Amino acid sequence: MDKNPICVSGEKSPGRKIAGLLVLALLAWAIIASGFAAYLYLENERLSASLRSYASRTVLVNIGIDYGNGTIVWFNSTPLPSGSSALTALVAVAKVEYKTSQMGAYVTSVNGVSEKFLSKNEGYSWLWYRYDPGKSQLVMGQVAADKYILANGDVIVWRYEHWKF
Structure with missing residues (x-):
């Protein structure tokens, strides 16, 4: 008996499905984390400018x-x-x-x-x-x-x- 069964119906093996979902989840996490990091950077720049403005008026x-x-x-x-x-x-x-x-x-x-x-x-x-x-x-x-x-x-x-x- 063959140890590596071949899926006759053309479906991916369960291991490949899990790996594909994991890659998709990591990709989504990377996009969300990058967006959040960009937001924090822009917010920091805005607050720094506001603080510089405040410091010049005090x-x-x-x-x-x-x-x-x-x-x-x-x-x-x-x-x-x-x-x-x-x-x-x-x-x-x-x-x-x-x-x-x-x-x-x-x-x-x-x-x-x-x-x-x-x-x-x-x-x-x-x-x-x-x-x-x-x-x-x-x-x-x-x-x-x-x-x-x-x-x-x-x-x-x-x-x-x-x-x-």
Whole structure:
């Protein structure tokens, strides 16, 4: 008896059918996987372009709030829209009360800690500082907080300070 039977009806052997289906399944998988990979690549490109656009319209700043009692809270790498001021930075991270005049904004309270007058010559107020890399130190803001426009990487510190004349 012959060990390799011949199909007289012209049909493929069961092993060839399975191999054919397997090749077809692998081909379908390759097409689907390639389509998915192309989709992920295009989506990554779209998101990268969006991120580059976002980065050009924002600044990242570090904001510190020094409550004058040893407590300093930092908000590092805070994203803000380009053109934001030192006041905008504070308002972005804290509950702030302030007054405005022709000279600019004056902060009266940060997170419930309000300015305090002990006499007409002494009190506590909120002052802002900017880190000056050239001097390697904080320098007092030279303009009102709403007049200073932030640059990417700026470090701003708001301090509740005692003053006396």
